[in-house]
Amino acid sequence: MVQFFDEIPPFLVDWIRAQQVFWVATAPLSEEGHVNVSGKGVEGTFHVIDNHKVWYEDLTGSGCETISHIRENGRITVYFNAFEGPPRIARLFGKGTVYEFGTPEYNEFIPPEKRKIPILSAWYRQSEL
Template sequence: MGQFFDSIPEDLILWIRKQEVFWVATAPLSPDGHVNVSSKGVKGTFHVVDGNRVWYQDLSGSGIETISHLRENGRITILFNAFEGGPKIARLFGKGVSYEFGTPEYDQYIPTSERLPGSRAVIVIDVHKVGTSCGWGVPLYKFVSHRPTLNSWASKFEAKDLAIPPPASPEELQNGGKIADRGMKRFWRLFNAQSIDGLDGLLVANVTPKRAESGDWKASSEKVDLKQLMGVHKEKQVNLKTARSVVDVGRMNLQLLIGILIGMMLHAFLARVGYFGLHVRQISNSFL
């Protein structure tokens, strides 16, 4: 049976800190608006302050739904699932607020040394209700590793931003300074300005003159052992090669069959042409 609490129990806090992935659910006030669910899984981004406050580092992506919804109404739910060990589901219901990159509040939560590439905001949630349930329907999965792709991609974009000279005048500073054509701030302006329902997205991070001075992400982020992953998926690769071999053999057999059929049709055609020519000559000779 499900249980509800007014704050996160201590044993649940310990369990939450061991999880590798969580989900965030928000929605606009409009009945026609789109309810959003986002998965989050970069290690070290989720933090528990105490039983009634949590926060996470919001990394860049092609959407801005969570921040837009929080600015409008503040409602948010965080979901955790147990994929290993005993079954469990935990939901954190609360009111959230976002502090964008370039604000003093952001710096209080995320110092430069702990900032991940592409970090655009910190999402702070005041939890007023916690729900747990059995989770018997959740399948078992074995955790392999976090993906390095997002950090790697964001690092390249932020490197473009750092290559641009800082603002040279107060006017340029007020307008956010120059931005790189393929930099992160350009990406924020293009893809993170509004939600899919037209609600405001980023308002500060995309125009702030503050520069992303985070160091090389590889110093603190996990790397994927490609050799290990190749070993994990070796059987799948072998099966794929076998399947391709079967397809190739089948294709060769089909080509051979088509060739035989074409040869038979051509032979029959030539035979009929030869018979017709002989018949014409016989008729012609009868008139001579």
């Protein structure tokens, strides 16, 4: 059953934190562009600030497509699904902001070995049980 929430409920925060893998999806405004979906799965890289805001550590990867899409239009979706226990998925839809390495905003969040921090202000939350 699909449920929608005005904020990320505590039970979903606990479940999200327990997941070992999540996906981030972004897309450019251009019709010639494509949706970019990046799998993420390093333990401890996804963080919940409060019931409306999350962030993840963007480690080294094959490119910066996610970051360029966020800079262009801010749209981002984070997707979680259960690999253990009962079936469940959760999507966080929102607007992203990128904090670059070496900026004061960046330094407030994470250690120096990480590369960028996408911050998502989730404006729409969905869970399917």
